[in-house]
Amino acid sequence: MNCEEVSRRLSAYLDGELPPAEAEQVERHLRDCPACGREYAELRQAAELLAGLPQETPPPAIAQGLRRRLRQRVALLFVGLAVVLLMILPAASVLGLALRADLPLWARFGFLLSGVCFAGALLIWCCQLLRRLQSLVAYGFLAGERTS
Numbered sequence: 026m027n028c029e030e031v032s033r034r035l036s037a038y039l040d041g042e043l044p045p046a047e048a049e050q051v052e053r054h055l056r057d058c059p060a061c062g063r064e065y066a067e068l069r070q071a072a073e074l075l076a077g078l079p080q081e082t083p084p085p086a087i088a089q090g091l092r093r094r095l096r097q098r099v100a101l102l103f104v105g106l107a108v109v110l111l112m113i114l115p116a117a118s119v120l121g122l123a124l125r126a127d128l129p130l131w132a133r134f135g136f137l138l139s140g141v142c143f144a145g146a147l148l149i150w151c152c153q154l155l156r157r158l159q160s161l162v163a164y165g166f167l168a169g170e171r172t173s
Contacts, residue, residue: 026050026051026053026054028054028058028060028061031051031054031055031058031061032061032064034047034051035051035061035064035065035068036068038051038052038065039065039068039069039072100158101155101158104154104155104158105155108151108154108155111147111151112144112147112148112151115140115143115144115147116140116144119136119137119139119140119143119144120137120140122136122140123136123137123140
């Protein structure tokens with residue numbers, strides 16, 4: 026193992042996350058290379074200093090803000106999934122009609138064209154809906170907060 030490879034693995038080595046074979050290679054390199062040994066000692070010292078710091082609890086406002094953002098993202102995710110389903114289901118049914126071999130070509134083309142028009146209109150409508158929902162989420166209505 027060279028110095029660059031060892032340097033990339035030092036944090037994992039310090040945390041005991043390396044497989045035994047890799048850990049052995051890193052240990053061997055650290056014994057043989059003074060520069061990497063110093064780097065490891067500095068990393069270990071920094072980890073010990075950080076471990077000695079008291080753990081602070083964040084103020085309640087920060088925790089509430091994080092929960093609010095999480096609820097906002099979850100709400101937007103569900104809305105996005107609903108929009109995708111609204112787009113996929115009609116498109117799949119129209120595509121099924123357009124691929125039927127027992128229909129004349131002009132009918133299949135008509136189904137396909139109507140499906141494309143429907144999907145375009147639905148896409149525009151969904152984009153408007155998402156824009157409105159994003160503004161509602163931004164104002165906190167979907168996040169469980171009331172604005173005055």
